[in-house]
Amino acid sequence: EINDTLGHTYGDKVLKKVARGLKHIRDEKMFLSRLGGDEFLVLIEGEEDIIEIENYAKKIIQIFKDKCMIESDEIYISASLGVTRYPSDSNEVSQLIMNADMAMYKVKDIGKNNYMFFNKEMIENLKEQIHIGKILREAITEDGFKLVYQPQVCTYTGKIIGFEALIRLKNHNISPDVFIEAAEENGMIIEIGRWVTKEAISQIVTWKNKGLPVKPIAINFSAKQLKDTNYIAFLENTLKEKNVEVKYIEIEITESIFLDEKEETIVFLNRLKKLGIKIALDDFGTGYSSLSYLTFLPVDKIKLDKSLCDKFLEIENIAVMDNIISLAHSLNLEVTAEGIEDMEQYKRLKVAKCNYIQGYLFSKPVEALESEKIYGD
Ligand code: C2E
Ligand code: CA
Ligand code: CA
Ligand code: CA
Known part of the structure; x- marks a missing residue:
């Protein structure tokens, strides 16, 4: 999820910058879609190596590191990223999206501009x-x-x-x-x-x-x-x-x-x-x-x-x-x-x-x- 302070005014322009950034790091394993609003889904196919998955996450966060200029205003945007894995976390699409969402909210909670892997404890916490x-x-x-x-x-x-x-x-x-x-x-x-x-x-x-x-x-x-x-x-x-x-x-x-x-x-x-x-x-x-x-x-x-x-x-x-x-x-x-x-x-x-x-x-x-x-x- 993209966290931009000026989202309302610059919404579409910020999104374009995001899309450009993601395109830049895109490779044959990676699929992008917009879930709606400021939430995006990134699907990486066939990657099992956690370090590699982390690298993708880091690259995505990196896109937002620098300030950007929009209509001569300096603005800062950041992203909160939740990561979940198929099939170890779940083999159902809807559950996987929920997992990623939970991890993403955890990131938002503890300071944004970062990524986190889903873990089963998150479900227990949610139930509690x-x-x-x-x-x-x-x-x-x-x-x-x-x-x-x-x-x-x-x-x-x-x-x-x-x-x-x-x-x-x-x-x-x-x-x-x-x-x-x-x-x-x-x-x-x-x-x-x-x-x-x-x-x-x-x-x-x-x-x-x-x-x-x-x-x-x-x-x-x-x-x-x-x-x-x-x-x-x-x-x-x-x-x-x-x-x-x-x-x-x-x-x-x-x-x-x-x-x-x-x-x-x-x-x-x-x-x-x-x-x-x-x-x-x-x-x-x-x-x-x-x-x-x-x-x-x-x-x-x-x-x-x-x-x-x-x-x-x-x-x-x-x-x-x-x-x-x-x-x-x-x-x-x-x-x-x-x-x-x-x-x-x-x-x-x-x-x-x-x-x-x-x-x-x-x-x-x-x-x-x-x-x-x-x-x-
Ligand atoms: P706190 O505000 O730091 O409250 C002091 C805690 O230390 C209380 O725990 C109290 O029972 C305990 N305590 C006092 N003297 C001693 C002692 O000599 N030894 C030990 N071991 N403990 C002592 P309690 O009542 O369990 O509350 C825990 C926390 O829950 C509070 O910490 C406070 O952060 C929160 N809390 C409690 N009531 C309210 C409330 O009405 N509103 C809000 N927002 N938070 C509350
Ligand atoms: Ca947002
Ligand atoms: Ca007190
Ligand atoms: Ca106290």
Whole structure:
């Protein structure tokens, strides 16, 4: 499949360039056809050598490497290519096309401009995705989700300063890591994200009505929810409707949110901030985190990932932790350490002046009702 940003304006001209490029590498074994739109089918006959097949794939990708000029505009195009083999992958034409399609979508998922061979796991994954998709659809229409709440504790006073809301399926034992990822892939994360927001705000109302001292709830916001362009309006309306102050809702994002539409994301976060919502950068210390990020991101807090916190007690890593925390403080950011399970870690984090801790040492995530019991400190 051809990925061109300007496809609408230049559609046919881009296609001509593609056709010319493919013609160029064409040989007697190779047949080309256009499946429709920007999708093409390349059939290579009688080639069993994987290296040779790969060479074809590389050549096809190569066609698009250079920028091209169309009507004096520079444009960039790329291709995503899925490869499947007859008869080892399947001996049915329709299945083969589906295989190639699955592999092609995988390429698109992980960054385009590349090729990938189909493998049987892709079918298993697809089945799993469909299965989880059904469960999620049922859960959203039939009240099948719930939130549990994990306290966040002030390192100095030992008191609960707020909770993180974590989603659960009521009737299935599937980890949120798994079903949230599925929801991100099938788009349901948007609906689920709104449900979480509404439910957390309702919980604040419940605490209020019971006369408990209200504490902020942090909710997780997936990068894919940026597609929900009316989210902020929805959040604002829900708060208003339920008469809940903005300061009681905090939003946790991960760095992956900055991967794609960087500027758009910063605009979005600034709008949230302007509204008065605090933003925490979750899973800090995994992935691409770079400390320099912190100087320009509109966040209020960082959450040190469990994997990082687990290493802190080893002598050689203590300095790293101290530095991260003091750098964050110098940028006016608060720091929460996540996944704290033992007392030694807690003591050391206190020395490092880490503001908050969250972890099994203090409490696992608890049911809404249970949260009220540990509430009073
Ligand atoms: P996360 O946001 O990093 O959440 C922290 C995870 O660490 C939670 O797992 C929590 O139960 C677990 N945890 C907390 N303290 C400890 C500890 O001391 N030891 C250990 N071993 N684990 C601890 P959980 O609830 O399974 O959630 C997993 C992930 O699923 C979350 O990671 C988050 O990325 C995602 N998730 C959960 N709820 C939501 C949601 O409502 N919306 C979105 N978009 N994602 C969510
Ligand atoms: Ca396309
Ligand atoms: Ca989180
Ligand atoms: Ca985390």
